[in-house]
């Protein structure tokens with residue numbers, strides 16, 4: 001399998017290159033099962049983060065990062081879910097279409113999580129920001145919940161996201177046009 005060599009937070013990983021569409025390949029960055037990367041990347045990312053009260057991420061690959069950032073900072077975290085669970089009371093929702101997923105998805109927050117965000121300084125974290133659609137969706141949710149967004153960060157900024165000045169990140173990740 002073709003790979004892309006990524007150096008981030010003092011670590012080196014070979015990312016598998018996968019087909020995202022007929023015209024585009026991406027180098028898949030999966031922090032699941034990589035505790036060393038999760039811990040090291042979180043430490044570096046928190047050095048760049050503004051002051052915050054609570055972290056939010058989108059299900060699913062952002063979850064280990066948000067958990068580890070909460071653990072290292074002593075703050076709490078919230079997960080925007082991609083489906084409604086029976087224990088989620090009166091959820092609020094927004095629609096999202098990310099680069100990796102063909103179908104439009106919906107992000108949900110329960111009223112318990114809305115209460116965790118309301119009036120708080122909210123830091124948005126994710127593993128990768130690419131088209132920015134997921135970030136926009138999380139921003140909408142936080143605003144609807146009454147949170148104040150203080151920053152948005154990712155381990156990697158993919159493609160055009162690397163030119164954004166409204167996010168912070170550790171490394172760029174190229175897109176591979178066929």
Ligand SMILES: O=P(O)(O)OC[C@H]1O[C@H](OP(=O)(O)OP(=O)(O)O)[C@H](O)[C@@H]1O
Nearest residue numbers: 060061098099100129130131132133134
């Ligand atoms: O900037 P975007 O184009 O929106 O892409 C970034 C999003 O894509 C990935 O999630 P994905 O949709 O693959 O879902 P997963 O984490 O559940 O695998 C990643 O974790 C981000 O949330």
Ligand SMILES: Nc1ncnc2[nH]cnc12
Nearest residue numbers: 026027028029100128130
């Ligand atoms: N390169 C990538 N790897 C994993 N998830 C992604 N989401 C968007 N781009 C991604």
